[in-house]
Amino acid sequence: MRVSADRERCVGSGQCELLAPDVFEVDDDGAVRVLVPEPGEEERDAVRDAVAQCPTGALAVSG
Amino acid sequence: MSVEVPVPVPVDLDEVDLSDRDWWVRPPAERHAAFDRLRRERPFAFFAEPEIPGIPTGPGYRAVTRYADLEAISSQPALFCSGKGAVSMQDIPAELHEFYGSLISMDDPRHAKIRRIVSKTFTPRMLERTLDSVRAVVDDVLAAARRTAEAGDGTIDVVADIAAPIPLRVICDMMGIPEEDRPGVLNRSNIILSGGDPELIEDGDPLTAFLTAGMEMAALMERLAAERLEQPREDLTTALVTTEVDGEKLSHQEIASFFILLLVAGNETTRNALSQGLLALAEHPDQRARWAADPGLDRTAVEEVVRWVSPVTWMRRTATRDGELNGHRFSAGDKFLLFYAAANRDPEAFRDPQVFDVGRDPNPHVGFGSKGPHFCLGAHLARRELAVAFRAMFDQLPDLEVTGPPDRLRSSFVNGLKRLPARLTGVR
Numbered sequence: 001m002r003v004s005a006d007r008e009r010c011v012g013s014g015q016c017e018l019l020a021p022d023v024f025e026v027d028d029d030g031a032v033r034v035l036v037p038e039p040g041e042e043e044r045d046a047v048r049d050a051v052a053q054c055p056t057g058a059l060a061v062s063g
Numbered sequence: 064m065s066v067e068v069p070v071p072v073p074v075d076l077d078e079v080d081l082s083d084r085d086w087w088v089r090p091p092a093e094r095h096a097a098f099d100r101l102r103r104e105r106p107f108a109f110f111a112e113p114e115i116p117g118i119p120t121g122p123g124y125r126a127v128t129r130y131a132d133l134e135a136i137s138s139q140p141a142l143f144c145s146g147k148g149a150v151s152m153q154d155i156p157a158e159l160h161e162f163y164g165s166l167i168s169m170d171d172p173r174h175a176k177i178r179r180i181v182s183k184t185f186t187p188r189m190l191e192r193t194l195d196s197v198r199a200v201v202d203d204v205l206a207a208a209r210r211t212a213e214a215g216d217g218t219i220d221v222v223a224d225i226a227a228p229i230p231l232r233v234i235c236d237m238m239g240i241p242e243e244d245r246p247g248v249l250n251r252s253n254i255i256l257s258g259g260d261p262e263l264i265e266d267g268d269p270l271t272a273f274l275t276a277g278m279e280m281a282a283l284m285e286r287l288a289a290e291r292l293e294q295p296r297e298d299l300t301t302a303l304v305t306t307e308v309d310g311e312k313l314s315h316q317e318i319a320s321f322f323i324l325l326l327v328a329g330n331e332t333t334r335n336a337l338s339q340g341l342l343a344l345a346e347h348p349d350q351r352a353r354w355a356a357d358p359g360l361d362r363t364a365v366e367e368v369v370r371w372v373s374p375v376t377w378m379r380r381t382a383t384r385d386g387e388l389n390g391h392r393f394s395a396g397d398k399f400l401l402f403y404a405a406a407n408r409d410p411e412a413f414r415d416p417q418v419f420d421v422g423r424d425p426n427p428h429v430g431f432g433s434k435g436p437h438f439c440l441g442a443h444l445a446r447r448e449l450a451v452a453f454r455a456m457f458d459q460l461p462d463l464e465v466t467g468p469p470d471r472l473r474s475s476f477v478n479g480l481k482r483l484p485a486r487l488t489g490v491r
């Protein structure tokens with residue numbers, strides 16, 4: 001599983017940080033930073049939740 | 064007390080006028096019965112705009128009450144914009160836009176750039192650090208409420224003694240508002256979101272009162288901004304006056320309206336979730352007992368309170384071009400009011416939507432807004448304040464008993480209580 005983020009679309013709502021705090025962080029610029037671009041199996045559900053719930057559709061997963 | 068249990072009540076749709084502020088002080092059961100029928104029978108019902116002295120009356124709006132329609136509009140900000148005004152049915156006259164426009168009535172890319180100045184402060188990670196101070200505020204407020212009850216006849220007003228001071232102190236701490244300015248902030252915040260409720264607009268016309276309150280808040284901001292430029296601090300006000308967007312500092316007007324937005328939004332919404340959450344628990348003693356006994360329910364219970372109360376009843380979007388949505392044809396310039404309170408009881412999205420269930424999971428409510436860039440900036444802060452406050456109330460005010468019917472704010476926009484009488488039964 002590979003995670004990517006579109007920082008232009010992101011408004012830093014932090015929903016992803018709430019749902020998968022080990023994978024996502026809102027950084028000092030107020031936009032998302034992917035901490036772990038290829039998260040392990042144990043993060044799969046949380047990451048999918050975060051992608052689905054991102055208010056601006058700024059996150060994507062492949063694989 | 065008079066219990067407001069949401070049971071189906073007969074409602075004549077032709078008598079329902081969502082623009083009539085008096086309609087909004089009627090019992091929530093009636094409101095939700097009307098929403099149920101609007102969702103089923105008139106999903107894009109048309110309403111005329113209310114007449115407000117001093118503001119031209121526009122062409123009217125469509126009331127969006129179905130969850131799916133609301134989400135479709137909210138998630139297409141290029142097609143349904145906020146920049147024509149998101150918090151008023153009328154198009155905002157320039158002089159009002161200056162003070163009340165801010166982020167909420169702005170579109171990307173400017174919206175995103177300005178929002179990111181403060182978004183970091185409101186993330187779960189950053190708020191973890193403020194948790195202890197939220198706890199301290201809550202403990203302090205609840206102790207003061209008990210002292211008030213003990214000094215008198217055991218009664219308190221949930222709104223004035225608990226629900227208003229908690230979010231006021233939290234947001235003022237974050238913004239760095241001096242103690243002596245806080246009563247003024249509360250008062251002006253009330254006026255700005257009064258919906259023209261005559262009790263809150265003491266004299267003169269509502270428009271003048273709005274403008275005066277906005278200008279007074281802006282004057283406070285100017286004073287603090289000058290102080291922060293001289294001596295920066297670790298607060299939001301400092302961030303607003305020092306951060307650059309596209310190589311430029313925010314304009315004076317942008318800072319003022321952002322400052323007002325943070326204070327007003329930080330105050331009013333959580334206050335009404337607190338007071339009406341307590342009311343819901345009084346009306347559902349089984350749910351109160353269940354939540355009080357199990358801190359593991361804090362997460363789902365807080366979300367259910369937000370769904371149930373829907374502190375912000377609606378936001379507006381305006382079509383930027385002609386189109387069609389779920390069978391409804393619309394034209395550029397058409398206004399849509401997104402009724403979160405209605406979508407949050409849509410049976411297509413929630414099982415048993417009229418049941419207050421503190422363990423509800425999943426709970427995809429739109430109490431913080433739906434998909435789109437305007438999702439509530441303060442959602443994580445509100446969740447924390449509510450979780451801490453309800454847990455502390457169970458522990459420290461277990462004898463709190465709601466005694467009277469609530470006094471509702473005459474506003475379509477904010478689902479607010481002005482008063483909620485209660486007593487502490489342990490006080491003799």
